[in-house]
Amino acid sequence: MVKPDPALRRLMRDTAKLLQPYGFHGDEPRWVRIEAGGVASVGRTRISRTWSAGQQVVGFGLYSSATPAAWWEFGNWRNARMGLPPVPLEDATGPDLVDTGPPGGPEPVWSLRIDPDRPGGHALQHDIDTIRDELPRRVHAHARRALQLADPGRYLDELLRQPDPRLGTWEAIVVLLAERGPGPDLEDAIGRLRQCFAGREPSGYAHDIIEFAQARALSA
Known part of the structure; x- marks a missing residue:
């Protein structure tokens, strides 16, 4: 007992x-x-x-x-x-x-x-x-x-399969795509991340994500 x-x-x-x-x-x-x-x-x-x-x-x-x-x-x-x-x-x-x-x-x-x-x-x-x-x-x-x-490939694939990615999802997609180096997929994801702000200036956090991803992609 x-x-x-x-x-x-x-x-x-x-x-x-x-x-x-x-x-x-x-x-x-x-x-x-x-x-x-x-x-x-x-x-x-x-x-x-x-x-x-x-x-x-x-x-x-x-x-x-x-x-x-x-x-x-x-x-x-x-x-x-x-x-x-x-x-x-x-x-x-x-x-x-x-x-x-x-x-x-x-x-x-x-x-x-x-x-x-x-x-x-x-x-x-x-x-x-x-x-x-x-x-x-x-x-x-x-x-x-x-x-x-x-x-990370599996994680990214599951993010990309989501039917209606939200802001946080695009943030993660950008970071994970950067591991594959520069290319149209990364540029498209960065563009979609910017679109989440609907004409507003992206947040400081989003700016950090984009800066990190672009630098990481060049060194991948």
């Missing part, structure tokens, strides 16, 4: 062990694997605490994400210009613009309920067993998805 918070910690230790064969390391709530093209990460979602029938229910899940190295390099280039310290690659985040969920759509949130038949506020063993049974499949799916997106 164990209470919900210790049960959650044990389940996260199980998650860390399951991620190790995929090359992910770190501490709860986020485990990372550094690749040549960026950093892949799998983590625990924010914990929710709700009440049902007078009993607390702890909810959580897993997520996957990836940050292309070019996006991280742009962030540190901009930080240097602003006098800010660099961010280590293992701590990189963003641009968070593609669907990082595993195939099949959103997963249901796991729930740890209180066992109503046992005093002391212990977690329901059925819930613990259910989560432990589902962990290997979910960890596998999230690890694979994160590693796919750590390939």
Whole structure:
């Protein structure tokens, strides 16, 4: 018998062990694997605490994400210009613009309920067993998805396939296209980024992206 918070910690230790064969390391709530093209990460979602029938229910899940190295390099280039310290690659985040969920759509949130038949506020063993049974499949799916997106070519391709790219999407596309060197695709993306401002002067952030991309393209 164990209470919900210790049960959650044990389940996260199980998650860390399951991620190790995929090359992910770190501490709860986020485990990372550094690749040549960026950093892949799998983590625990924010914990929710709700009440049902007078009993607390702890909810959580897993997520996957990836940050292309070019996006991280742009962030540190901009930080240097602003006098800010660099961010280590293992701590990189963003641009968070593609669907990082595993195939099949959103997963249901796991729930740890209180066992109503046992005093002391212990977690329901059925819930613990259910989560432990589902962990290997979910960890596998999230690890694979994160590693796919750590390939900057894959990340860029998914951005380019979006039907109606918004401002932030064009910013990321410009940065990632610069890795392929100068060319009409990059010039078109820069033009589309400028069009997002509809006749207004592009923001300082957009100017930084364009300056970085043009310089990076020439050195690619």
